[in-house]
Each structure stands twice: as C-alpha cells, then as structure tokens.
Amino acid sequence: xxGHGNNTVAGPWNFSVSAGGLNVMRGPNGCGKSTFxxxxxxxxxxxxxxxxxxxxPHCRWVPQQLPLTEDYPVSVFDIVELGMWDTPDSGSxxxxxxxxxxxxxxxKQVVLEMxxxxxxxxxxxxxxxxxxxxxxxxALIARALVADANCIVLDEPMNGVDQEGRESxxxxxxxxxxxxxILFLVITHxxxxxxxxxxxxxxxxxxxxxxxxxSS
Amino acid sequence: xxxxxxxxxxxxxxxxxxxxxxxxxxxxxxAIGTLLVLRRMPFVAVAVPGIAxxxxxFAYFIWPAIFAMAYETLDPxxxxxxxxxxxxxxxxxxxxxxxxxxxERIESGAALLFVISLALSEILLLDSIYDEFSHRWLHHGHVxxxxxxxxxxxxxxxLILATVSIYYRRELWLTAIDREQAALSGLxxxxxxxxxxxxxxxxxxxxxxxxxxxxxxxxxLIPATISFPAARSLSGYAWTCSMIGVxxxxxxxWLSIVRDWPISPALLVVLAIVSLxxxxxxxxxxxxxxSA
Numbered sequence: 251x252x253g254h255g256n257n258t259v260a261g262p263w264n265f266s267v268s269a270g271g272l273n274v275m276r277g278p279n280g281c282g283k284s285t286f287x288x289x290x291x292x293x294x295x296x297x298x299x300x301x302x303x304x305x306x307p308h309c310r311w312v313p314q315q316l317p318l319t320e321d322y323p324v325s326v327f328d329i330v331e332l333g334m335w336d337t338p339d340s341g342s343x344x345x346x347x348x349x350x351x352x353x354x355x356x357x358k359q360v361v362l363e364m365x366x367x368x369x370x371x372x373x374x375x376x377x378x379x380x381x382x383x384x385x386x387x388x389a390l391i392a393r394a395l396v397a398d399a400n401c402i403v404l405d406e407p408m409n410g411v412d413q414e415g416r417e418s419x420x421x422x423x424x425x426x427x428x429x430x431x432i433l434f435l436v437i438t439h440x441x442x443x444x445x446x447x448x449x450x451x452x453x454x455x456x457x458x459x460x461x462x463x464x465s466s
Numbered sequence: 467x468x469x470x471x472x473x474x475x476x477x478x479x480x481x482x483x484x485x486x487x488x489x490x491x492x493x494x495x496x497a498i499g500t501l502l503v504l505r506r507m508p509f510v511a512v513a514v515p516g517i518a519x520x521x522x523x524f525a526y527f528i529w530p531a532i533f534a535m536a537y538e539t540l541d542p543x544x545x546x547x548x549x550x551x552x553x554x555x556x557x558x559x560x561x562x563x564x565x566x567x568x569x570e571r572i573e574s575g576a577a578l579l580f581v582i583s584l585a586l587s588e589i590l591l592l593d594s595i596y597d598e599f600s601h602r603w604l605h606h607g608h609v610x611x612x613x614x615x616x617x618x619x620x621x622x623x624x625l626i627l628a629t630v631s632i633y634y635r636r637e638l639w640l641t642a643i644d645r646e647q648a649a650l651s652g653l654x655x656x657x658x659x660x661x662x663x664x665x666x667x668x669x670x671x672x673x674x675x676x677x678x679x680x681x682x683x684x685x686x687l688i689p690a691t692i693s694f695p696a697a698r699s700l701s702g703y704a705w706t707c708s709m710i711g712v713x714x715x716x717x718x719x720w721l722s723i724v725r726d727w728p729i730s731p732a733l734l735v736v737l738a739i740v741s742l743x744x745x746x747x748x749x750x751x752x753x754x755x756x757s758a
Binding site: 288291292293309310311313316317318321322323324325327328331332333335375376377393397 | 504636637639640643644645646647649650651694695696697698699700701702703
C-alpha cells in the first residue's frame, strides 16, 4: 500500500518486473503513479508491505521538474556533475560524509561525454532552469546516467515538452533503454509517444488497481 | 590618488591586523552565505550573527558580576568568554532551528530568533555597566583596533571554514538545491542541514566578537542575495560573491579613512552598491548574449 501519512493513495499491489529494458507504468492522472515512483525510490516509505529487489538497487530518477526557479544559478554542467557523487548506506555513523565518485574518469570529461550522448553538446554552461522542458529532461537523464545506476525512473517525461521535442526525447529514451542493462521505468498518463514495444506495461486504474501486461 | 595611497598605507600599517582580518572574512563569509541563499534560508544568515551578538551581549552583562573581584578595571569581557557565550547561544538557537520540520518553518523560526536576540541584546547592554562606547563596539565590532591574536583567530576560523566548504562543496550544493536527488545519493538531509547551520554558527561565534554582528550579517547576506540572479553556475556564484566581499572591503577601508565612516555600516552600503553594479553589468551582458 502506498500513500502519504495516513492517506492511502493506491494498493494493495503485488507484481514483479525483471531487470533491464523499458518498462512503462501508465494510468490516469491522480491514480498514484508519482507516489509509487517515490515509494520505489525509498523517498517515502510504503504504508504497508515492502518492495523486494533481487539486485542491489542503485536508482536514479528523472522528476517532472527540478525544484529550481528560473533565476537559480545552477548550470547544466552543475546538475549533471552533482549526479556523479553518491555513497551507498554503509550503516557507519560517518555514512554520507565522504561520498565516492561513480566514475573513474575526470568529472569534466564524463559530464561532457554524457551531455553529448543526450544531445546537449555545447550547452553545459547554460542555466538549467532556462532550458526548454525537453532539454531539461535530457539533462536530468544525463544526470541519472552518470551515476552508473541500474534503475532509472522517469516521471511523466513528456510533461511540458513540445511535439518536436516529444519525438526526439522518445527516441532517446527508447534507444538508451534498448542498448543498456539499466531498468528504465517510465511513468506516464499517455504512452503514445513511445515508439517501440516496451518490455511490459503496468496499468494503473483510477481506483488504484494494477495489472501487468508483459509484451510478447 | 593621494587619499587612496593614504588609505592603503593606514590599512596595511596602523590598522593592519583589522584590515587583514576583515579581508579574509570578506572572502570566506560571502561564499558561506551563498549556501544559505541556495537553501532558501536567507533569514538564517540574518539570525545567526544576531544570536551570536546576543551571546556577546550576555558576556558583557555577566562578566562584571562573575569577575568583579578579579578585575578592577571595566575592560570588556575576555574574547574567549565572548566566544563561549556566543557559542552557547548559537548552540541553543541552531538546535531549535534544526528540529523544525521544513525550510519554511526554519525561516520563520530564524526570523523569530533574530527579533528576540535583538531585543535581548538591547536589554542586556542597557543593564550592563559598560558605557556607550562599548555598546557601539558590540554592534559594529572593533575592526580598526583588532590586535594580532584577534586577527589570527579570524583568519584561522576562515581557513577552517573555507577548507570544509571546499571539500564538501558538492554535498552542500546538492542538499541545498535538490533534496530528493541528495537522498538518492545517500546524503541525509538532516545531517547536512546541521553541518550547514554549524558552518554559519562557527563563522558567527568566532568572528562576531571581532568584527561585529552587523558586518558578519552583511557579508553573509548581501552579496549572496543580490548576485543570485546574476550568476550562471554554482562555483561562479560562490567566487563572485567572495570577490564582491574583497572589493567591498578595500573600498570600505578607503571610505572609512577618507570620510571617517564607521567600518560596519560603510561595509553594508558598499557591499550593496558593488553587488548591484555587478548584477547590472552581468544582466546587461547577458541580455546581449544569445547563449545565456
């Protein structure tokens, strides 16, 4: 069961997905998709039950939008570079005080390579909050990729993206998902933009029930 | 030109210790202020020096009562005792602030603490046995009469703060701008909030007794707030604010010597003017640059 505080948003659910490839969770607005994403990423605790991983999860997420106003002095380079630094919970009292870098190469090289991979070459010095919706989403995908994660959750990636941007962003997401071992979980109310058949669809109904539809 | 030379000679001669103490503080404190503004906690930058100031006022109030027998003169309290009282007040204030549940509640709590500490400082000073000069000293600091040990204390504190801030800059930035990403990166929000508040607390506790709460407040808040929309990257923002602090300090010493203005209020005005000029130039440059 998932929700906030005493408010149950959806559930109970019982389903499993296998690692790797593109998985899509679809459902109408307000049915609990984003709450599910936050619960999956351990940003909020489940109200009951638990999420069991057969791999050691190292998740990143691409939110609908960053909590930054337009005048925030944060460049595209800053956002992607900050994604490189993380530390697993070691249980030590000093945990979190010296995060390690997820890549061995110099940070600048890794960031510039990743920006080029997501089609943001030459935009590293632009302010993140002044980019278009599609460009911001690409920068956030680059941030997730530099972390060397094995699970990337994209929350409504097409929100605020124009038609032209939808096509190229959809192609980028599916290309990345098909050519890597990373589990991509795309959460969307409208899956028409996905140009390929995903590995599976998780359908959420307005009443919060879930059904799993593996692709053939 | 001659007034500039005269100001420079006095700053590096007679007032050398105060000049260098303020210069180093002016380089480090604005960078720490940027972290508070990025966290959307500018009022903490106002409250922390105010709390430290009320701790120092408490030191002025209690010192004669405790040490009246040992000291026959009415010298101000020993600096170590001022630091101790400032830290005691800061520890209580920051602990209370960090226990509040959201940034908005921390900000409203900081505003409350600032008002209370301001009132407390006034009452404690009025009720103390020190004269008007000491009261002014407390509010404005005593930059021009800082001695070598005071200068060393300020510089050592700034060096420690700068080292910690540079070493942990990514963690401090990430927890300030994107808490969810920070949580996914294994950076506990509460721990980094405490580290963050401690940096501002240590800066204020050690530096306020020397250069005064007004100057510390100005250095923490003014460049970081005014330059906020004029920077494009996190490191650029911090460096810019530090440079504004240094340039403003040089101008303040010149004005203070030529016009006989008190250092702290002059520094606040100069910081605001230099920050606004920098912001205006940057925004003018950006409006003509398509890549901005």
